[in-house]
Amino acid sequence: MQSENRFFDDFAKMMNGLAGTVAGAGREAEAQMREKAKGFFGGMDFVSREEFDAVKAMAAAARDEADLLKARLDALEAKLSTTKAGKA
Numbered sequence: 001m002q003s004e005n006r007f008f009d010d011f012a013k014m015m016n017g018l019a020g021t022v023a024g025a026g027r028e029a030e031a032q033m034r035e036k037a038k039g040f041f042g043g044m045d046f047v048s049r050e051e052f053d054a055v056k057a058m059a060a061a062a063r064d065e066a067d068l069l070k071a072r073l074d075a076l077e078a079k080l081s082t083t084k085a086g087k088a
Contacts, residue, residue, distance in 0.1 A: 047055075
C-alpha cells in the first residue's frame with residue numbers, strides 16, 4: 001500500500017512541476033508577443049487620445065459654426081427674395 005501512495009505522490013509532484021513549466025512558458029510567450037507588438041506598433045505614427053479628442057471637438061465646433069452660417073444665409077436669401085417679390 002505504501003508503494004502505491006508513493007507512486008501517486010510522485011506522479012502528482014511531476015504533474016505539478018509540468019503545470020508550472022507550462023504556465024511559465026505561456027507567460028514567457030505572452031511577454032515576447034507583447035514586445036513584438038510594441039515594436040511593430042511603436043514604429044507607426046498614431047495619434048494620442050488627447051489629440052484625437054481635440055480634433056473631434058474642433059470638428060464639432062466647425063460643424064456648429066457652419067450650421068449657424070447656413071441659417072444666416074438662408075434668412076438673408078429669404079429676405080432678399082421677399083424684397084425682390086415686393087418690388088416686382
